[in-house]
Amino acid sequence: MxxxxxxxxxxxxxxxxxxxxxxxxxxxxxxxxxxxxxxxxxxxxxxxxxxxxxxxxxxxxxxxxxxxxxxxxxxxxxxxxxxxxxxxxxxxxxxxxxxxxxxxxxxxxxxxxxxxxxxxxxxxxxxxxxxxxxxxxxxxxxxxxxxxxxxxxxxxxxxxxxxxxxxxxxxxxxxxxxxxxxxxxxxxxxxxxxxxxxxxxxxxxxxxxxxxPLVGTNLLNYFVNGRSSHPTGNRSVLSADFNKIDFRGPAACPQNTYRCAGDDANDYCVIAIYDNNEWERFKAAIGQPEWVNDERFADLNGRIQHQDELDQFIEEYTSRFTKYEIMEKLQKYDLVAAAVQQNEDIIETDAQLxxxxxxxxxxxxxxxxxxxxxxxxxxxxxxxxxxxxxxxxxxxxxxxxxxxxxxxxxxxxxxxxHGVFWPLDMSKDSFKAVRPLW
CATH class of the missing domain: 3.40.50.10540 (Crotonobetainyl-coa:carnitine coa-transferase; domain 1)
Structure with a gap:
């Protein structure tokens, strides 16, 4: 009560x-x-x-x-x-x-x-x-x-x-x-x-x-720099590329939503790796597959330049596990990872809610x-x-x-x-007399 x-x-x-x-x-x-x-x-x-x-x-x-x-x-x-x-x-x-x-x-x-x-x-x-x-x-x-x-x-x-x-x-x-x-x-x-x-x-x-306020950073970019909006989407960009602005704080790569095991449209897990230290922990968390040691992925700038290829490798790995298994595996290594939740997850699974x-x-x-x-x-x-x-x-x-x-x-x-409170030609039990407005 x-x-x-x-x-x-x-x-x-x-x-x-x-x-x-x-x-x-x-x-x-x-x-x-x-x-x-x-x-x-x-x-x-x-x-x-x-x-x-x-x-x-x-x-x-x-x-x-x-x-x-x-x-x-x-x-x-x-x-x-x-x-x-x-x-x-x-x-x-x-x-x-x-x-x-x-x-x-x-x-x-x-x-x-x-x-x-x-x-x-x-x-x-x-x-x-x-x-x-x-x-x-x-x-x-x-x-x-x-x-x-x-x-x-x-x-x-x-x-x-x-x-x-x-x-x-x-x-x-x-x-x-x-x-x-x-x-x-x-x-x-x-x-x-x-x-x-x-x-x-x-x-x-x-x-x-x-x-x-939800587009505030784009407005600020125009007020301060005279730049038009840029739909950066979910791709990381290099800070040196002054024509594009990353409004999400520090650049991360990999940073994406990755397909996981399961038949549902929402079987995905979000992963973000912000620096080389986290990349080393990520490599350890997923068991050091051969591709993680590719020289293209050795530092953050390289990972950003080759993020499409990197995403393919990661999704090949994540697709073998459920989204919660991936989330827990990476979080044990103090990495940013979270399952994409749908209705039943929010209501039945989310312990915090x-x-x-x-x-x-x-x-x-x-x-x-x-x-x-x-x-x-x-x-x-x-x-x-x-x-x-x-x-x-x-x-x-x-x-x-x-x-x-x-x-x-x-x-x-x-x-x-006089029909002031209910239409005289409409029963209170009638639904067919009423039609949606669209």
């Missing part, structure tokens, strides 16, 4: 976010103890509700694995915001909330009449956070983007992959996560400011701008007990943790309407009859 204090107890977040970036922000806030009320409409729900069903789960509004990971700890409230009754209820909720979050394209909230100036008229101390691809100001504010689009605009995509081929891009939408954590940090900062001054504020986050308790078991009313990743922040007094499973669509309507807004049963029934 968690006996630590929840940092954000008493803070209410009205959450209009969807997909990944904004949902990541409110996921973190919920884990810190905030009451997060996710606002949706069943006919246009969060698209993540339809993403990545587990293979044995029945598809439905509440069974999407990605949604149930991104939205743990939150409440769900359904409302037709396009109706006058629905908008009035939303405004009542704004009056009783501390934070409003959304990650629509710029201008959407403004069209709803919920720009920051309007929100301040409803609740003078409100904190309003928006996340969009390029921010809510500037000539390109209305451009629609996704995380990978923002990565390309930031320069991240260009510097990915091998140096002599086209950019490979980033496999996962990393900027959704980076922007999400930026959003959480900004809300916490705004709450601290409000505690000191009583003032709310507007937070405008651009995904493209959150990416720039198990010790840290990163993955938390959560009971879901439809899916049963599932593991979800926790928040990778450990604090001595107020560590964030997963409070509950992700909500079923509209499961907290009664709580919001009765306990927060104090509507009577008769008032609620009348609004139900």
């Amino acid at each position: 968690n006996i630590q204090q929840d940092l954000l107890t008493g803070i209410r977040v009205l959450d209009f976010t969807w997909s990944v970036s904004g949902s990541t922000t409110t996921r973190i806030l919920a884990a810190m103890g905030a009451e997060v009320i996710k606002v949706e409409w069943p006919k246009t729900p969060d698209m993540m509700r339809f993403s990545m069903y587990a293979k044995e789960d029945e598809p439905g509004l509440d069974n999407g694995a990605f949604f149930n990971s991104l939205n743990v700890g939150k409440r769900s409230f359904t409302i037709n915001i396009k109706s006058a009754e629905g908008m009035n209820i939303v405004k009542d909720l704004i009056r009783k909330s501390d934070v409003i979050t959304e990650n629509f394209s710029a201008g959407v909230f403004e069209k709803w009449g919920l720009d920051y100036d309007s929100l301040k008229e409803i609740n003078e101390g409100i904190i309003y956070m928006s996340i969009s691809g390029l921010g809510h100001t500037g000539r390109q504010k209305n451009y629609g983007t996704w995380g990978p689009t923002a990565a390309a605009l930031s320069g991240m995509t260009y510097i990915s992959g091998l140096p002599d081929t086209h950019p490979s891009g980033w496999g996962y939408s990393i900027l959704d996560i980076v922007a999400g954590y930026t959003g959480a940090f900004s809300v916490l900062t705004a709450l601290f400011h409000k505690k000191r001054t009583g003032e709310g504020q507007y937070i405008d986050i651009s995904q493209v701008e959150t990416a720039l 198990q010790f840290r308790g990163l993955f938390e078991p959560i009971n879901h009313p439809l899916l049963g007990e599932r593991l979800v990743e926790g928040i990778p922040i450990k604090m001595s007094e107020s560590s964030p943790y997963i409070h509950k499973s992700a909500p079923l669509m509209g499961e907290d309507n009664d709580y919001v309407l009765k306990e927060i807004l104090h509507f009577s049963d008769k008032e609620i029934e009348l609004m139900h009859d």
Whole structure:
């Protein structure tokens, strides 16, 4: 049982976010103890509700694995915001909330009449956070983007992959996560400011701008040296070659990801050897095969010049052992080596993550007990943790309407009859009436 204090107890977040970036922000806030009320409409729900069903789960509004990971700890409230009754209820909720979050394209909230100036008229101390691809100001504010689009605009995509081929891009939408954590940090900062001054504020986050620290060395190279970006990939370069810059610190060779025994696509081990002393230990670790004494590999400069041939020899050796066998063999000689881990390795094999308790078991009313990743922040007094499973669509309507807004049963029934909380032509048990947005 968690006996630590929840940092954000008493803070209410009205959450209009969807997909990944904004949902990541409110996921973190919920884990810190905030009451997060996710606002949706069943006919246009969060698209993540339809993403990545587990293979044995029945598809439905509440069974999407990605949604149930991104939205743990939150409440769900359904409302037709396009109706006058629905908008009035939303405004009542704004009056009783501390934070409003959304990650629509710029201008959407403004069209709803919920720009920051309007929100301040409803609740003078409100904190309003928006996340969009390029921010809510500037000539390109209305451009629609996704995380990978923002990565390309930031320069991240260009510097990915091998140096002599086209950019490979980033496999996962990393900027959704980076922007999400930026959003959480900004809300916490705004709450601290409000505690000191009583003032709310507007937070405008651009995904493209959150990416720039990830390409910082390339920007610095241009600022200082006037040089364009160079996709150096995973190949070591000589420091004397001033046209290329190695941003990873000391040059190493061999330095690569090597195929190991096994049939899985992730059966690889990363190896890095930084100097001649380590090279001698590497030779001893793998049993002094004949090729390690080739004069071309005698020093670091030679190994860099002939790294393609060296990599072939090493992979012939590593392919005879599992990735963990290679890792342990080399680590015994105090060398840098690590297995490339995949899903089952991370969850079932990684002793460090198990010790840290990163993955938390959560009971879901439809899916049963599932593991979800926790928040990778450990604090001595107020560590964030997963409070509950992700909500079923509209499961907290009664709580919001009765306990927060104090509507009577008769008032609620009348609004139900008007379709304010659920579409009249859509059964709560119906999935086919809803279609994914893509």
